[in-house]
Amino acid sequence: MSSVLLPGAQVLTDPMIGFDLGALARNFWALTIDGLTYGSIYALVAVGYTLVYGVLRLINFAHSEIFMLGMFGVYGTLLLLGFTPSGNAYNEGIPLTIMYLGIALIGGMIVAGTSAVGLERVAYRPLRKRGAPSLVFLITAIGASFVIQEFVHFVLPKLTNGKLGGVNAQQPIRLVEPVDVFSVFGATVTNIEIVIILSALVLAFATDRFINATKFGRGIRAVAQDPVTATLMGVSRERVIMLTFLIGGVLAGAAALLYTLRVPSGIIYSGGFILGIKAFSAAVLGGIGNLRGALLGGLLLGVMELYGQAVFGTEWRDVVAFVLLVLVLMFRPTGILGESLGRARV
Amino acid sequence: MRRSTPRLAGTALVLVVGLAVAGCSSKSSDDTGSSASSTGGTAALSIQPLVQIDNKGAEVKVDNSGTPANPAGDASAKCDPVTIAMAGALTGPNAALGINILNGATLAIDAHNAAAPDCQVAIKQFDTEGDPQKATQVAPTIVGDASIIGLLGPAFSGETKAVGPVFNQAGLLSLTASATNPDLTKNGWTNFFRGLANDAVQGPSVAAYMVNTLKYEKVCVVQDDSDYGVGLAEQITSGLGDAADSSCNAKVKTGDKQFDAAVQQVKDAEPDAVFYAGYYAEGAPFASQLKESGVTAAFVSADGTNDPQFVKQAGNAAKDAYLSCPCGPAPDQFATDYQAKFSTAPGVYSVEAYDLATIMLLGIDSGVKDRAGLIDWVKNYDGDGLARHYKWESTGELASALIWIYQVK
């Protein structure tokens, strides 16, 4: 990747872009672990994009805001559990922490899942009934993003007496402090990173099984492959679509919990946008519509981003991600593993 | 509606799981819940003034001999009704700063108007959103309003660059309580005065303090991409000289929350301290991610992070952080009055806004009626305020501007 980027970039801006392969070599493993951590979060969000695209051929641009609502769901649940934001870790011990995390996870999943389904109901279904072209969907999604963001920005603090939402990031609730557990080639892995990577893998695996081995999953795949025939065969298209949005939302809620574990002060109304674009890029990278592609793309993007930062300088992170996206779309528009939920199954 | 679902489900889950863990959960959530009134574990942490320094980094004793000017000083003052304008971001993401300034000025004007019934001064607020183009739309309105004889603002350096010439040509006093870009006073504007030290003072002072007093030998300077962050980082880096380590001068973006690569760079360099040039929204998560990844270097930053939000967001990671500010600490009486009026604690630059508004009010009390007169008044002003002594050089910079070092304790 760096070899692709370098010649053009250097001609353009010779002294202004740093280039330091040494930094990458020195911290290779630490960067890889951090990259995998974010990558697995991207992957979970990417699944939401990929499923909806697979079934509806629609980029659910507002999915990033579903993720953002998930973060607020997690945070709200923790507040309801009686945690006071204090900036310090609670460190309640492993069993209790796992329980709290579990409850927060469910809280985040419920909020994100219901809002994803709600979004589908309010914004997309009326358009589908009218047979609107895909641009109309995309513009609606942009409108919905505005509405959700501004809802959290202005309306939510009024509804919750200033406890949730508003212009500042939420004061963090830290359940656990990161503790080094073991090290790989000199790079330490913390408990939080283990939790994030493992849960993401488990969730991704579970989703894969759900899509590929259950009756519901078969319905989803059928609609993705051929909506008309699927409907004729007795699959309810509307139900499949709802289910798709629900799964995407639930996974975004889970990703929201994992993200807030890693970045507790990232809970802010505008916190979904960039992450959403990254996750979308991840989905495209792996092949949009392809479940396993989303996982691969997410991990790859997360790692690449950190390598890119080490080589070119920290300010180039987003550029690396966007350039990667543009390059993939130009040279392999179907992504690494190829498009389509229908074809990439089992 | 959306909220009620998770609340119900969450409560149900607490009940179910609570049974399984036999009351453990309810006990611990009681523990944490009871501290809801205070701010939890960081109740003890707040930003405390430490020392006032000059540009060599040496301590300057606070001179309490002078009496700060009082906006309610002259009860018998008579004047025609005039207006003072305030321009800054009052909405949008940067609104907090503008509101701090507006509130500080309002406090002074209300005190003045209550004391002097025959001299009522109004304050008009103009929202620029901190956006240069918006500022170019607001500026003509301010200039065109003949009742306005003085302006408190603009609040940010960027918008001041864009509209400074407008106020200069109109001969309208532009007294800023927060724009600290050093270049602003190099434009030859005769109407522009800065009520606090600029970044070219803050940078070297803090750098000298770090090297001479705190004895840091290796400092990583991390900057954000704002006008403020870039300018400050430049000043700090040159002030630090050899102590600044160029291998770890990471750059972050406004809105960023993940700083892994920057943290890694810092960790790699093993510095004595990290200087963060930017605002608290990024500074706080950066500080906590530094701490989490095991960096023990001291965290030093400036007025952009000198905000209660920094401590709230960073928690224990903020402990012992040094935060400089050209702004002085709010005196107790001021803080009480402010709290009573706006039901929030005074923020950064509230004191400066109060002082600068007071200076304009004193001018009006003394018989100044027009824009030229007010510029003249400020040019020749020499007196104490709550924060410091105010006397300007011909460029519009304060004759002696000192920096305060605060520490999170």
Next chain:
Amino acid sequence: MSTDIPTSTTAYDGLHLGLGDRLRLWWDALPRPMQWLVGSPIVIFIALLPVLQLPVITTVGTDFGGVLAQFGMYALLAIGLNVVVGQTGLLDLGYVGFYAIGAYTVGLLTSPDSPWNLTDDWLSRNWAWLFAVPVAIAVTALSGLLLGSPTLRLRGDYLAIVTLGFGEIVRLLADNLTGLTGGGRGLSQIAYPVAGVSEERPNGVFSAGNTLAPLNSGAFWFWLSMVLIIVTLVFVGNLERSRVGRSWVAIREDEDAAEIMGVPTFKFKLWAFVIGASIGGLSGALYAGQVQFVVPSTFNVINSMLFLCAVVLGGQGNKLGVIAGAFIIVYLPNFFLGRTQLFGIPINGDEIANYKYLFFGIALMVLMIFRPQGLFPARQKLLAYGRQVYVASRRAYLAAAALAAKTPVPAAVSSSSDDTEGGAR
């Protein structure tokens, strides 16, 4: 004749046409010189807005001239984006990138902060802006070509995301290449056209320092942008009626069919992209001249969404509609800003203005469901021999209306037969 036709159209509603359609039919049937004649008073009235300072309409918290100047820039952007989105049907979410490139080109060439500043050696500051504008247009056109040639092979949604990425990359480059663009410090003291220097306006009418109401710099920038808008409209309108415009419509309606029918779709998509980009660059150059200061945060991706909002709101494909859309986007938040009462009802205008994105978001969603064609939708119309057909159809319409009322409408019929001659080109 412009007087008797409206009366006859309002009197008979035989064909059940909406007001907009009747207006449109009337307008389209007018001969071109007549259109100019009828159009000019309207244009002049709009141009006089900052001078007339009409009550209620004039903004309170911000300078009306300045607001209109911003509207002028947004209108140009909307026209440019409309070529891409409305006429060719390519969704471009990174249009702000071109706006930024236009503004930064002017900034880099004329700001003393920039290493490529030309104004301290051979270029006079008085003429620097005028010199930089064509350069800015050329550079943005080139960037449109560079972005377009690899990405325009992508379809719909993908293109939208790639352009979104492009918009962000432009902003990030402006932010990161500090040696060139000053990064977050921006480029200040950008040149502006120096014209109309007088005793009260020592730096000319376009200088930001010209605050003599009502003829302040905002008003002059507004007039300048109006001139450019009209020129652009004529240019885009002529393109629209040419082979290029017909190809765009064909591509928008069905790209595959167009390709099969022999339209070189890629070439014309690229054309649309380049023309749209250069109009965006022109608008950016105006911005740089007016504000005299550019900084990357002005060119956030959210602005792309706002531009798109203007186009969608106004009506994709309708040149005049998108201008109205731009007006709504710029004017509405400013209308409320600083207002404490409206028609005697106390309101908190600042707070309402603060909610603008919420309202725009809701507007987009509602519009897409109930009126996806926008407030002032584009109608399918004949592009080449349109006027003759409109005259004929108008005659038929009037005849039908007359028949419905069982009364003859002699004046209208005779006058519209005159039109045929005027309309033949």
